[in-house]
Amino acid sequence: MKTFLVWTMLAAGTLATQSAWAALNILACEPEWGALSRELGGDKINVYVATTALQDPHHIEARPSLIARARSADLVVCTGAELEVGWMPLLQSQSGNPKIQRGRPGYFEAAQYVSMLEIPERLDRAQGDVHPGGNPHIQLDPRNIARVVVALTERMTQLDAAEADGYRARSKSFLDRWQQAIARWEKEAAPLRGVPIVVYHKNLTYLENWLGLRLLGTLEPKPGLPPTSAQLSSLLAQLQKNPARAVVRAAYNEPRAAEWLSEQAKIPAVMLPFTVGGTEKAKDLFGLFDDTIARLLAIVK
Numbered sequence: 001m002k003t004f005l006v007w008t009m010l011a012a013g014t015l016a017t018q019s020a021w022a023a024l025n026i027l028a029c030e031p032e033w034g035a036l037s038r039e040l041g042g043d044k045i046n047v048y049v050a051t052t053a054l055q056d057p058h059h060i061e062a063r064p065s066l067i068a069r070a071r072s073a074d075l076v077v078c079t080g081a082e083l084e085v086g087w088m089p090l091l092q093s094q095s096g097n098p099k100i101q102r103g104r105p106g107y108f109e110a111a112q113y114v115s116m117l118e119i120p121e122r123l124d125r126a127q128g129d130v131h132p133g134g135n136p137h138i139q140l141d142p143r144n145i146a147r148v149v150v151a152l153t154e155r156m157t158q159l160d161a162a163e164a165d166g167y168r169a170r171s172k173s174f175l176d177r178w179q180q181a182i183a184r185w186e187k188e189a190a191p192l193r194g195v196p197i198v199v200y201h202k203n204l205t206y207l208e209n210w211l212g213l214r215l216l217g218t219l220e221p222k223p224g225l226p227p228t229s230a231q232l233s234s235l236l237a238q239l240q241k242n243p244a245r246a247v248v249r250a251a252y253n254e255p256r257a258a259e260w261l262s263e264q265a266k267i268p269a270v271m272l273p274f275t276v277g278g279t280e281k282a283k284d285l286f287g288l289f290d291d292t293i294a295r296l297l298a299i300v301k
Contacts, residue, residue, distance in 0.1 A: 023041075023043075026045050026048070030078070031052065032145075032288070035284050039174045039285070040149065042166070052277060053276065054278070056252050058083065058224070060084070075156070077110070078109055083111075106159065110139075110144075114147050116138075120132065140207035141209065141210040189211050189297070192296055193212035193213075195296075195299070197245060199248050200248070201249075202223055232257060247261050247267060248269075249272070250274035250278070251271055251274050251279065255269070275288065279291050
């Protein structure tokens with residue numbers, strides 16, 4: 001009997017310890033939100049990122065391993081604005097996890113907390129992959145990251161009240177460093193204002209708006225449609241009259257069309273990390289913007 005009581009007490013103590021150290025399980029849809037979650041949660045959370053910087057976040061397979069991650073998640077952090085419309089609803093339904101369903105505290109969309117750009121005046125699928133709520137690629141304006149920090153911190157404290165002070169302290173520390181970094185990036189990037197560029201897909205809109213880059217055209221004839229010979233020839237003719245300084249693409253965009261236009265127009269082809277992990281130097285959110293601005297500045301030197 002004494003032995004049984006001892007084992008019962010040990011088991012109870014172990015469960016109490018595990019409960020005290022229980023971490024918030026977060027499933028991040030994109031690398032930027034995984035990185036931000038780690039900044040705010042530290043060692044009090046577990047983070048799994050559903051995609052990599054070399055994947056197009058529009059087109060992800062809801063594979064069994066992702067469904068399993070969704071099943072055990074306390075919080076899903078996505079961009080929203082229909083960026084994940086092709087796969088996140090399937091993860092939610094197949095997981096059977098009530099905590100992460102739309103409208104529940106365990107489902108968070110970053111796009112709800114920023115000012116969206118390129119909201120279409122009318123919806124017409126003939127115009128390509130048009131997002132009704134606006135351009136969803138919000139992460140390349142660091143001011144948007146700062147807005148999301150405030151909302152995500154409060155959501156994490158709502159789900160894990162015992163760690164609320166820790167989340168808020170880490171949030172304040174991050175925002176202090178982030179605002180200083182924004183000021184530095186804006187000073188460094190001043191020579192980019194007004195610089196004309198061509199892009200692969202309209203996924204750099206928030207970066208262009210923040211830095212004052214001037215968009216001349218896209219390699220895609222319509223959003224989401226691969227570059228065609230006709231589109232590339234038309235762009236080349238346009239650039240002969242109104243030159244761009246570079247052809248810019250994200251790490252996940254296929255490089256051949258950009259390289260062809262670069263060679264024909266005799267302008268640099270620039271690959272940007274687009275998100276955390278897109279290049280060797282973009283290891284975290286600070287590195288993402290450090291490397292992005294450095295790569296863009298190389299075209300104006």
